[in-house]
Amino acid sequence: MSDRAAELAEADEAVHEAEAAVVEVGTDAVETVADAHGELTDLLERYEDSATGTGDFKAYVEFQDAVAELVEGLPDDLPNRDAFESALEILDQRRLSEDDFAAAREALAPAAETARLLDERDRAVAEYREARKAAARRKRTVEERIEELERLVELGDADLDAPVERLREPVEAYDDAVREAFREFRSEESAREVLELAVAAERYPLVDLDAPPEDLLAYVRESPAGEEPVPTLLDYADYSRSKLDHYVDDAAELKRRVATRETYLERFDAEPFTVGWPPPEADDLWWRSRELISLVSRFAPEAVVAKLREVRALTREDDYERLRTAAVARDQLGPDERERLAEGDVAAELDELRAERDALDEALTEYPDR
Known part of the structure; x- marks a missing residue:
């Protein structure tokens, strides 16, 4: 099997595994855990400085209320609900320290693992798409090379002694x-x-x-x-304006229209x-x-x-x-090409490339766009 085809098959398997992991927990449940974990993590980041120690009491109250409202609003049967409750219990104190925030994050670790299932699924899908693009690119490259070699074989069959x-x-x-x-x-x-x-x-x-x-x-x-020939016009374009005044009515116009187009005139x-x-x-x-x-x-x-x-x-x-x-x-067959044709190297490479093309084509058909 082609390397790119094998990579696409592996990427497809990784997608199925990542999707199965989400389905096993429940897609809606994983999304709810991910949303709740993200929201609570944001609260921890936002209030860690202002709600710790003898900081802003108003911020402390806002933080406590926001965390309690978030956790209490979670479904009773939500996976990892106990992780959120543990974090709430850690944070339900009269005074909070940085260690409390660290402990809350640690308590949320099981929820973080569940939330990561979505990221792993998305990453697997992204890698699958890249693997499919790489397989398609490789297929185009292989097809182009096959055309080159088939043309080489055709030329190798030519009558080199023909009266050209x-x-x-x-x-x-x-x-x-x-x-x-x-x-x-x-x-x-x-x-x-x-x-x-x-x-x-x-x-x-x-x-x-x-x-x-x-x-x-x-x-x-x-x-x-x-009315002047092109070489004369090009000479004019190289003249200084004072010299050009002796040959044309408007030296500036010639410079603007001709000097900027010298490349076109020279290549014509x-x-x-x-x-x-x-x-x-x-x-x-x-x-x-x-x-x-x-x-x-x-x-x-x-x-x-x-x-x-x-x-x-x-x-x-x-x-x-x-x-x-x-x-x-x-014109095109040098000594190296003729030797490769005579030794059968071209035919062998063609066989390998055709097999790779077929494997890539089969893989691209089996594994569609996502």
């Missing part, structure tokens, strides 16, 4: 071409046009391109400075328009390429778009997934 160059060459040819096209676009066209590309990308969710900040977008749309590169290596699964790449064609055609020559169409066409070939799996395997 049939994918790599067109993918890398497109990626290199689109990076160069974007570099030229970013360095030569206006910042206004570059940011409008990012605005257009919002209509294509499969292209991971952040939308431009609203204040920056408004500035490049409205200001003559927006061609990567969202690339395919990457190893490439995605066939359907993912086909749909993403469809969106990319619409965006890439806005800034890249037709020759670059043609290379992207060639990549998209690969996804419809029968051996695309076989070649892609081989590419992923080459």
Whole structure:
């Protein structure tokens, strides 16, 4: 059995034992004892200084009356009623000392034990809930690890000698071409046009391109400075205000709108328009390429778009997934992973994890939320 499953079973048993201890005495009776014990303990704490020795006589009388009223009002058949009566007898004196208060607390010990049954039950329930959460967390961790290992086994079955160059060459040819096209676009066209590309990308969710900040977008749309290329705009942002006055009408406005957004402009590169290596699964790449064609055609020559169409066409070939799996395997399987697969260590770990997952699932079903 999983350690977490065993801990949950133990926590459940502890709850049953704690609940049984309360039921054996009687839930209502235990609650009454706990309330009375708490109230009397509060009285002892509150009056110990003022009602002892030759202290405040009024406080002494109030204390005596409060204790007598509390004890006399308890049900005759209440468990530990004799403990309360013993405490009352100890405190029913003309003059009280600290020793009397200590003796009263000692006399209340049996009632304190009964009152603790509720705390023990509540603590057992709290520990049970934590044990169940821990089991659920462990189950998620185990399931994630199982997925990793199953993927590792899948990659281990890949044909590592497959001609992955049939994918790599067109993918890398497109990626290199689109990076160069974007570099030229970013360095030569206006910042206004570059940011409008990012605005257009919002209509294509499969292209991971952040939308431009609203204040920056408004500035490049409205200001003559927006007609400058992005690198020039970034240079302006580093100028002193006195130097910037020679290039723009409102240096303060540029500083406020552009200098605070330098990170966005610097990180705006061609990567969202690339395919990457190893490439995605066939359907993912086909749909993403469809969106990319619409965006890439806005800034890249037709020759670059043609290379992207060639990549998209690969996804419809029968051996695309076989070649892609081989590419992923080459990329992700190092010597250690290959040795573990060959020695059967991965299969053994999978068996252990699946058994642990099943035990956790069974425990979580058997022991519900409380």
